[in-house]
Amino acid sequence: MSYNDRRRFIKLGLASSAALAAGCTDAPKAHTSTTGPDRTKGPLILSTWKHGLAANATAWEVMRTGGTVLDAVEQGVAAVESDLTNRSVGLGGMPDRDGHVTLDACIQDHDGRAGAVAFVQRFEHPIRIARAVMERTPHVMLVGAGAERWAEENGFSRRDVEIPEVKAKWLEWLEKAEYRPVVNIENHDTIGMVAMDASGRLAGSCTTSGMAFKIHGRVGDSPIIGAGLFVDGEAGAACATGVGELVIRTAGSHTVVELMRQGMEPTEACKEAVRRIIRQNKDMQDKQVGFLAIRADGAFGGWSVYDGFDFALRTNDREELVPTGHDRKWVG
Ligand code: GLY
Numbered sequence: 502m503s504y505n506d507r508r509r510f511i512k513l514g515l516a517s518s519a520a521l522a523a524g525c526t527d528a529p530k531a532h533t534s535t536t537g538p539d540r541t542k543g544p545l546i547l548s549t550w551k552h553g554l555a556a557n558a559t560a561w562e563v564m565r566t567g568g569t570v571l572d573a574v575e576q577g578v579a580a581v582e583s584d585l586t587n588r589s590v591g592l593g594g595m596p597d598r599d600g601h602v603t604l605d606a607c608i609q610d611h612d613g614r615a616g617a618v619a620f621v622q623r624f625e626h627p628i629r630i631a632r633a634v635m636e637r638t639p640h641v642m643l644v645g646a647g648a649e650r651w652a653e654e655n656g657f658s659r660r661d662v663e664i665p666e667v668k669a670k671w672l673e674w675l676e677k678a679e680y681r682p683v684v685n686i687e688n689h690d691t692i693g694m695v696a697m698d699a700s701g702r703l704a705g706s707c708t709t710s711g712m713a714f715k716i717h718g719r720v721g722d723s724p725i726i727g728a729g730l731f732v733d734g735e736a737g738a739a740c741a742t743g744v745g746e747l748v749i750r751t752a753g754s755h756t757v758v759e760l761m762r763q764g765m766e767p768t769e770a771c772k773e774a775v776r777r778i779i780r781q782n783k784d785m786q787d788k789q790v791g792f793l794a795i796r797a798d799g800a801f802g803g804w805s806v807y808d809g810f811d812f813a814l815r816t817n818d819r820e821e822l823v824p825t826g827h828d829r830k831w832v833g
Contacts, residue, residue, distance in 0.1 A: 546573070546815040547793045547801055548694040549742040551822060552581050552590065553813030556694055561815050570698040571610050571632075574706040578606075579626050581692045582708055585662060590692050592625055592662040594710020596671050599717045602662075605724035606631045606708035607642075611734035617642040617724040621649055623659040628708045630657055631724070641726065674714050691723045693730060693740025695795050703738045703795065705730045712745065721745025727755035736762035737797050739771070742810070743790035747778045757794050767794035768802030768826060775804050775828060791825055807831040 544564050546557045560577030564570065582591035589595065596602045606627035607617035616635025618627050619642065630652045634643050643651055653659070691709035707730040709723040722728035722745035729745065731754035732738040739757035741748045748754070753774050760770035771792035778790055791805030793812050803812050803825035811822040 544570075544697065544699050544815075544817065545795060545799060545801060546577070546694065546696040546813075547795060547803070548577065548813045549692055549740065549791065549793060549810075550690060551811060551813070552584070552587060552692055553694065554820070554822065555584070556581050556692055557813045557815035557820070560694065560696060564696075564698055570696050570702050570704040571608070573698075574694045574696050574704045575608060575628055575632050577694050577696075578628050578692050578706045578708045582626050582628060585664065588667070588710075588713075589690050590709055591627075592623075592660060592710075593664060593667070595667060595713035597711075597715045597717045597719065598674075600668075600671050601717060602667075602710055603717070604708070604710055605720055605729075606706070607724045607726055607730050608632050608635060608704070608706045609726060609730055609732040609738075610635075610704050611702040611732065613733055615641050615726045615732075617726060618648045618652075619644040619720040619724040620718060621645070621652065623661055624649070624652055624657055625660045626657070628706055630655075631706075631708075633657075642724065644720070671714070690742045690789075691721075691729065691745075693723070693742055693793065695730075695732070695738040695740050695793060697738075697795050697799060701797070701799070703732050703734050703797070705732045705738045705740055707740050722748035722753065725749060727752045729754060731755045731758045733758055733762070735797060737767065737795055739767075739774075739792055739794040741790065741792050743806070744788045747782060747788060747790050750781065751777050753778070753790070753792060757792050761794060761796045766802065767796050767800050768804060770794055770796075771802055771804035772826065772828075775806055779806060779828060785829070789831075793825075804828075 548556045556577040559580040560573035563573040585593035604627040605619045608631045609615040616631040618630045693707040695705040707723045728749045730740045739754040741753045756774045757770045791810035793803040795801045805827045808827045
């Protein structure tokens, strides 16, 4: 990092506290919060699951070296997309019933600009295509063959990956043609990331290979703005993980952000969104859903249906996995 980059990073962190000390009303709200278990000052990143630790490390480095919070959330989850040992994100993910790995992703910035792709195959970084859709087209979402053609025309190359372990699992599934999701133990699913930079600007990203052995063509919550991800710089940012159908039906991430807009603490907002899902679904067996949220004032939190949902937290002084509160204990 150059001297100027370092100065910029430090300056961003100091600017709002200085403004606050001077009584400046323009100081970002993120820095008016007191520190506590669910508040922070300075850059803040939350990501779903254990794979979020690696994503956060990449995203943190991007911000530390002068990148924007949007760059950070893109590159953070892209690092997980590149990990071919990950079975729920990127080309290493589990296939659908026809043996195809199909990918979904979206990204949104502080001002609500958004891009998404769904049902794309043989691209390493759907999140990068999603950002390009946001920045280079008048649209929000491209899907399937059209998205793939547009991606190739815009400089994204196909990548073919065959992983024997994944193929063996698919063949095994074909034999039984049944799949019972393991709610918590797998400790992985979509990666959703929400982040705030030192000036209080927010961004979020979400990317997944979706539900294993889904029907070919199925799209979950992850690429859908308002479901898997929602960012509104005035109110906050939220992302979701778990059974996408349940999140879509309740516009889950949008619900969380709107509840925070009304003044709810992030953890309470995530809890209420989870409880709407529980109220709407009599049978929650095998159906995990979790939300993470950052409010515009820097408060943050999460909640899930079942225990076992950890999120990766990165701040100036914390780099750890944090278990969310939950409504139910998973007994299998
Ligand atoms: N949450 C990921 C999916 O349902 O596809």
